[in-house]
Amino acid sequence: MALSRFLAAAVVSVVLVSVPALGDEIQDINLQFRKGELAAALDHANRYLAKNPKDAQARFLKGLILADLGKTNDAIEVLSALTGDYPELPEPYNNLAVLYAAQGKYEAARNALEMAIRTHPDYATAHENLGDIYAKMAAIEYDKVQTLDAKNTTAPAKLKLIRNLLGGQAIKSAPKK
Known part of the structure; x- marks a missing residue:
């Protein structure tokens, strides 16, 4: 169930492609993340979010970056806030579940995955992770x-x-x- 950087980047790409006009900054942050330049990507995301605090894609990316940096509790905080502001997005719930499972919090992971599936019933990754x-x-x-x-x-x-x-x-x- 571990979400590798490649899979996370693929998920980010899917989320980001769904937005019609994607900002260059988001693409740059995503590229830094995929290259493994995590500190630079986090700094860039923080600067971008200071100007655009409600941007769902940047917040999601920040959560993934924090998770890759091993800052699990910070990542959980970012992704939880994102689910509160955008409960219709399944990806933050799925990624929360991955983080909870890594901590051995399987009930919390199950609940997060069930929310992901409720928002997007044919989200195959969430179904597999729930299994x-x-x-x-x-x-x-x-x-x-x-x-x-x-x-x-x-x-x-x-x-x-x-x-x-x-x-x-x-x-x-x-x-x-």
Whole structure:
């Protein structure tokens, strides 16, 4: 479910192409982002947003840049605000879900993906990511079964199947509150 820079850039391209007259600055920020010039892209995005604070594409790009910089909480803040201002856009919800899943917050990820699907029912990426979230949640539950009932013979096989399905990805449990 990890959103690579290439996939993120492709998503940005789709979002940006949907706008009729795209500003050169947004294209420049996107290019810096795709080249991996993250600090410069963030600085450029911040300067652009100082003049155009409601620009959805620039805000979305800023969220992606922050996520790539490892500033997950800042990225979540930017994308959450974007969903509040533009609830009809599915991409911010999808990207929020990716960030929540990376933190082991699968319920929050599921909720975000369901919102993405509500806004855009044929958004295939959100459907696939939702399937991944359900698989991760199932793995956590099968792992609990092994802890609670050592004699259970079906849970280990199901857990192995899900781990194979997920390509051996580590499954994070939700953080304790």
